[in-house]
Amino acid sequence: MVCWQSVSVWSVAGRVEMTVSKFMAIQKALQPDWFQCLSDGEVSCKEATSIKRVRKSVDRSLLFLDNCLRLQEESEVLQKSVIIGVIEGGDVMEERLRSARETAKRPVGGFLLDGFQGNPTTLEARLRLLSSVTAELPEDKPRLISGVSRPDEVLECIERGVDLFESFFPYQVTERGCALTFSFDYQPNPEETLLQQNGTQEEIKCMDQIKKIETTGCNQEITSFEINLKEKKYQEDFNPLVRGCSCYCCKNHTRAYIHHLLVTNELLAGVLLMMHNFEHYFGFFHYIREALKSDKLAQLKELIHRQAS
Amino acid sequence: MAGAATQASLESAPRIMRLVAECSRSRARAGELWLPHGTVATPVFMPVGTQATMKGITTEQLDALGCRICLGNTYHLGLRPGPELIQKANGLHGFMNWPHNLLTDSGGFQMVSLVSLSEVTEEGVRFRSPYDGNETLLSPEKSVQIQNALGSDIIMQLDDVVSSTVTGPRVEEAMYRSIRWLDRCIAAHQRPDKQNLFAIIQGGLDADLRATCLEEMTKRDVPGFAIGGLSGGESKSQFWRMVALSTSRLPKDKPRYLMGVGYATDLVVCVALGCDMFDCVFPTRTAVRLWQKERFGSALVPTGNLQLRKKVFEKDFGPIDPECTCPTCQKHSRAFLHALLHSDNTAALHHLTVHNIAYQLQLMSAVRTSIVEKRFPDFVRDFMGAMYGDPTLCPTWATDALASVGITLG
Numbered sequence: 001m002v003c004w005q006s007v008s009v010w011s012v013a014g015r016v017e018m019t020v021s022k023f024m025a026i027q028k029a030l031q032p033d034w035f036q037c038l039s040d041g042e043v044s045c046k047e048a049t050s051i052k053r054v055r056k057s058v059d060r061s062l063l064f065l066d067n068c069l070r071l072q073e074e075s076e077v078l079q080k081s082v083i084i085g086v087i088e089g090g091d092v093m094e095e096r097l098r099s100a101r102e103t104a105k106r107p108v109g110g111f112l113l114d115g116f117q118g119n120p121t122t123l124e125a126r127l128r129l130l131s132s133v134t135a136e137l138p139e140d141k142p143r144l145i146s147g148v149s150r151p152d153e154v155l156e157c158i159e160r161g162v163d164l165f166e167s168f169f170p171y172q173v174t175e176r177g178c179a180l181t182f183s184f185d186y187q188p189n190p191e192e193t194l195l196q197q198n199g200t201q202e203e204i205k206c207m208d209q210i211k212k213i214e215t216t217g218c219n220q221e222i223t224s225f226e227i228n229l230k231e232k233k234y235q236e237d238f239n240p241l242v243r244g245c246s247c248y249c250c251k252n253h254t255r256a257y258i259h260h261l262l263v264t265n266e267l268l269a270g271v272l273l274m275m276h277n278f279e280h281y282f283g284f285f286h287y288i289r290e291a292l293k294s295d296k297l298a299q300l301k302e303l304i305h306r307q308a309s
Numbered sequence: 310m311a312g313a314a315t316q317a318s319l320e321s322a323p324r325i326m327r328l329v330a331e332c333s334r335s336r337a338r339a340g341e342l343w344l345p346h347g348t349v350a351t352p353v354f355m356p357v358g359t360q361a362t363m364k365g366i367t368t369e370q371l372d373a374l375g376c377r378i379c380l381g382n383t384y385h386l387g388l389r390p391g392p393e394l395i396q397k398a399n400g401l402h403g404f405m406n407w408p409h410n411l412l413t414d415s416g417g418f419q420m421v422s423l424v425s426l427s428e429v430t431e432e433g434v435r436f437r438s439p440y441d442g443n444e445t446l447l448s449p450e451k452s453v454q455i456q457n458a459l460g461s462d463i464i465m466q467l468d469d470v471v472s473s474t475v476t477g478p479r480v481e482e483a484m485y486r487s488i489r490w491l492d493r494c495i496a497a498h499q500r501p502d503k504q505n506l507f508a509i510i511q512g513g514l515d516a517d518l519r520a521t522c523l524e525e526m527t528k529r530d531v532p533g534f535a536i537g538g539l540s541g542g543e544s545k546s547q548f549w550r551m552v553a554l555s556t557s558r559l560p561k562d563k564p565r566y567l568m569g570v571g572y573a574t575d576l577v578v579c580v581a582l583g584c585d586m587f588d589c590v591f592p593t594r595t596a597v598r599l600w601q602k603e604r605f606g607s608a609l610v611p612t613g614n615l616q617l618r619k620k621v622f623e624k625d626f627g628p629i630d631p632e633c634t635c636p637t638c639q640k641h642s643r644a645f646l647h648a649l650l651h652s653d654n655t656a657a658l659h660h661l662t663v664h665n666i667a668y669q670l671q672l673m674s675a676v677r678t679s680i681v682e683k684r685f686p687d688f689v690r691d692f693m694g695a696m697y698g699d700p701t702l703c704p705t706w707a708t709d710a711l712a713s714v715g716i717t718l719g
Contacts, residue, residue, distance in 0.1 A: 012651070236394060248367070252406050256398060260361065260390045267365030267655060 002040045004060060020067040028077050036112050036144075038064045039086035044115035054090040058099045061088045065106055082109030084144060087133060090115055096129055100136035110142040113162065117147025127156060134161030151182060151225055151284060152308040155301050158288065170277035173226050177262045179241040179273055180280040182225040182307045184287045186299040224307055229273070234259040247279035248272070325505055325532045326351075326564045326585075332685040335714040336556055336583030339680040342378075342564060344462040345503055346402065346410040349377045351564065351585040352676055354576065354669040355412060359590075360385050361405040365659045366666070368407045374635065374667050375674070377409045378462070380588050383455050384416035384447070388438055392458035400460030412588075413461040415452045417470045417509075418569075429469060431486065449493035453506070457499045465535060466494040468509040473541035473548075480513040487511045488525050495529060507566060509537035510555055514547045523558040533564040536584070540569035545706035549578065553713060556583030573609070573672060574703070577692050578710050580676055581685070587673075606650040608661055609668040611695040615643070617661070622647040635667030686716045693718055 001008040006019040016022075023038045039061040043049045065085055072078045085108035089096035103111060113133060116126055134143055142163045148154065149169035157165070173180055222228055227241075240250035241258070249258070249272040261269035291300040330339040342349040356363055356371070359382040363371055371379065381401050386392075390404075398404035401411055417434070428435045433448030449467040456464040467490050469483040491508050498506050508526045512519030526534065536555045539548055552567060559565050564585045570576065571589020579587070606617040608629045615622065615629060628638035629646070637646075637660040649657035679688035689711060693703040700718040701708075708718055 235390065236397065238398060248369070252368070254398070256390075256394070257361075257404060257406075260404075264360045264385075264389055266360055266362045267658070268362040268367070270655075271365055271367065271659070 002042050002057075002060065004063070007038055007040065007064075020064055020071065024068055024071040024075070024078075027081065028075055031077060032081055034082045034084055034109065036084045037061075037068050037086050037108075039088060039114060040064070041086070041088060041114045043088070043090040044117060049090055051092055051095070054088075054092045054095050057088045057090065058095050058102075061086055061099065062102050065103065065108070069106060069108075084108060084110045084112050086112045086114050088114055089133075091126065091129065093129060093132060096133050097136060100133045104137055108141070110144060111137055112144045112146060114146055116145055116157075120150070120153060123148065123153050123156070127160065130157065130162075131160045137161070150223065151184070151304050155288070155297075155304055158292075159297070159301075167278070167281055170281040171274070172220050173223075174270055174273040174277050176220065176222065176228075177230045177269065177273070178222060178226040178228050179258070180226050180277050181242050182284075183303065184284040184300065186287065186291060186296060186303045229255060229258045229269075230262050231259075241276050242280065245276065245279065245283075247276045249276040324563075326562060328562065330681045330683070332581075332680055333683070334686050335581040335711070335716050337580050337676075337680050337685050338561075338583065338585065339677045340564070340585060342410075342586075344378070344410045344505070346408065346462050347377055349410060350674075350677055352576075352580045352673050352680075353378060353586050354571065354673045355380050355586060355588040356666050356669070357382075357588055357590045358405075360389070361401060363666075364662050365655065366662055368405065370636075370663060371407075371666070372409065374663065375670050376666065378412060379407070379410075381405075381411055381413045381459065381461060382416070383413045383452060383459065384418075384436075386413075386459065387416060387447075387455045388440060388445075392455045396458045396460075400458070402460060410463070411459075411461040412463040413456050413459050413465065414568075415456070415465045415467040415509075416447050417452075417465075417468050431489075433467070449490040450497040453494050453497040453499075457504065461504060463505045463507060463533070464498075465507050466491045466509055468511055468537055470538065471511075471513060473514055473539055473543040475513065480515060481518055484511045484513070484518050484522050488522065491526060491529060491531075495531070505532040507531060507533040507535050509535040509568070510559075511538045512551075513538055514543055514551060516550070516554055519551060519554055520558065523555060527558065527560060531563075533566060534559050535566040535568050537568050539567070540575075545704065546709070549582065549706055549710035549713075552579055552584065553582050553710065559583075571669065573669075574693075574696060574707055576669075576672065577676065577689055578707050580680075581689060581711055581714050581716055583714075606646070606657060606661060607665075608646075609665045611692075613696060617643060617646050617657075618650045619647075629664055630668070633664065633667060633671065635664050635671075637661070637664040637667075689716055690718055 006017045008015055008017050018038060020038060027035050040057040043054050043057050068083060072081070072083060085103040085106055087096070087099045087103055089099040113130065116123060116130065137143060143161055144164040145157055145162045146166060148157055149166055154165055170180060234255045237255040239255055240253070241255060242250055253272060258269060258272060261272070287300060291297045325343050327341045327343065328338055329341060331337070338351070340351045342351060355378050356376060357380045361381055363379065386395065386401070395401055395404050401413070402408070433446050433451065436445045436447060437443070438445060447467065452467040453464065469486040469490065471480055471483040487509065494506060498504070508529060508531045510519065510522050510526055512522040536552060539551055556565055565583060566586035567579050567584040569589060570579055570587050576587055608615045608617055610630050622643045625643040627643060628641065629643060630638055641660060646657050646660060649660070676685070676688065679685045690700045693700040693707070697703045703718060711718060
């Protein structure tokens with residue numbers, strides 16, 4: 001719920017009306033390095049939104065931003081913190097451009113592109129919007145995007161000028177008892193390629209249907225970037241989750257053990273899987289950076305695309 | 310071979326236990342267990358990792374806390390994933406990647422806790438598996454067979470366990486049957502060179518029955534003895550008397566494992582009574598209790614325990630215990646843990662489990678040092694003082710138990 005004075009959020013303590021002053025008081029206590037400014041992002045939560053409502057979201061967000069900047073200026077304790085301006089505008093090109101241009105005029109440290117969350121189809125539809133928005137932003141300030149975390153979607157956004165992503169994807173994978181296994185080494189040695197290809201073939205063969213998993217708070221489908229350790233075939237698989245991975249889980253444990261932990265509902269399953277999934281995901285981002293430096297993003301994209309179902 | 314406690318000198322050490330020091334007043338001893346996966350200092354507290362895992366703690370964390378022996382549960386592991394698979398994985402050590410020692414119980418205790426699903430006969434215990442409904446017979450032979458496959462350093466005989474609150478002929482029946490089952494376990498044991506089979510003294514709360522069991526079982530040449538059938542619902546007064554009776558009749562040169570005892574006061578008193586090894590789900594369970602619904606968030610401290618969910622800790626920025634060296638106390642405050650306990654994630658439970666295990670291990674270590682340094686009675690007095698405000702305020706049963714072995718608290 002948003003109005004001109006506040007954004008309401010719901011927490012364990014019930015509804016909190018987040019006014020600009022309350023919001024900034026929290027920032028003063030937290031003293032973050034960066035913080036995302038208060039904004040009106042409600043349009044992305046709703047289905048059909050009128051242009052009038054979209055326009056309001058842009059206007060409100062700019063008002064919040066100006067008020068937050070003013071309070072920051074008055075606060076000594078917040079001088080070291082950097083405000084990230086939030087770009088709204090729903091699916092209306094005109095409003096997106098307006099939001100981008102206006103936000104860019106303010107002394108923000110970076111930009112958060114809000115409202116691109118959803119499923120892969122909705123993101124695809126918004127990619128043109130994304131390109132147009134980033135084109136309006138200064139080259140020398142970071143661009144963050146919320147709600148995008150899948151490896152294939154990450155690459156699409158990077159091509160369109162995005163720099164920072166949330167890492168909830170490896171967390172979701174962990175929550176459904178799965179392990180990331182997709183390859184991102186776009187320049188493996190020939191022997192490795194052969195082994196990987198044989199491995200990938202097998203995985204793809206078994207993944208002819210996307211399985212829906214009902215886990216608490218995680219109604220997400222298993223992607224082809226991961227394996228489901230609950231499957232019976234892993235019961236006697238004494239290999240690590242991913243050969244060559246240097247995470248604690250892969251250095252110390254086997255697929256069979258993780259399978260056992262999941263089947264017996266042991267807490268350790270999530271601990272070990274999370275360690276692996278983060279390491280794998282961050283390894284992917286390392287390769288993205290390398291690919292960009294050596295102008296090989298196309299190869300990486302092709303490799304990821306081959307593995308996306 | 311003669312039964313009763315022989316006066317073995319410290320030099321002629323038995324198979325696995327070496328005595329390092331003995332308290333001159335009480336029956337407390339400090340020693341070393343020489344096991345296939347390394348030496349273990351005693352007295353020792355052994356954390357329980359029922360299903361080849363310690364409630365979210367990694368083996369690396371457990372090792373870093375100084376743990377050198379922990380428990381796995383034959384009943385659970387025997388059902389899932391099963392001994393054949395574990396054997397393929399290079400035993401339980403290989404399966405869970407634990408480089409130190411493991412003790413597996415026989416699966417017998419589940420008889421008491423899951424009694425509605427089981428039926429005891431001379432053959433063994435018939436279970437109906439709660440997972441696939443299949444009927445299994447857990448006989449002495451089968452229990453040893455499973456434990457042989459698991460490869461644990463210490464294995465326990467299958468005993469006929471009866472709740473300590475049961476009276477009458479059933480207790481006597483169970484005691485004699487446990488002796489017969491001990492002999493069947495000894496006969497079935499395929500790996501006496503690699504795995505140490507312990508007997509379990511039964512007899513409930515009946516001194517005569519217990520004495521008989523002690524006399525008979527100590528005639529068998531096993532590497533160690535456990536004191537079983539206690540720490541159920543019996544009164545503490547009866548409990549300590551049975552422990553004291555048992556230790557007075559067990560050989561000095563073999564380890565005494567008191568099963569299911571883990572509360573700090575009980576540990577200290579039972580060390581005084583002459584026990585060397587302890588296990589309990591308490592420290593991990595009290596951190597994680599009913600984690601699906603309600604997180605206890607209980608942290609063990611020298612004065613008892615802290616219920617960290619309570620409001621009084623909301624702004625308490627000190628560690629759980631300023632004297633504790635565990636990673637949780639080094640890095641986090643009570644306030645932080647309080648906040649975590651009120652949020653959705655299970656991180657708080659991991660931090661608390663680490664601390665609680667550390668607390669138990671540090672307590673045993675301190676007990677041991679005091680025995681070696683010939684000041685165990687003073688240690689006991691200080692411990693009771695911290696726990697109860699004044700040594701004289703400790704529970705009557707503890708005072709009586711300590712007095713019986715020459716330690717006064719006044």
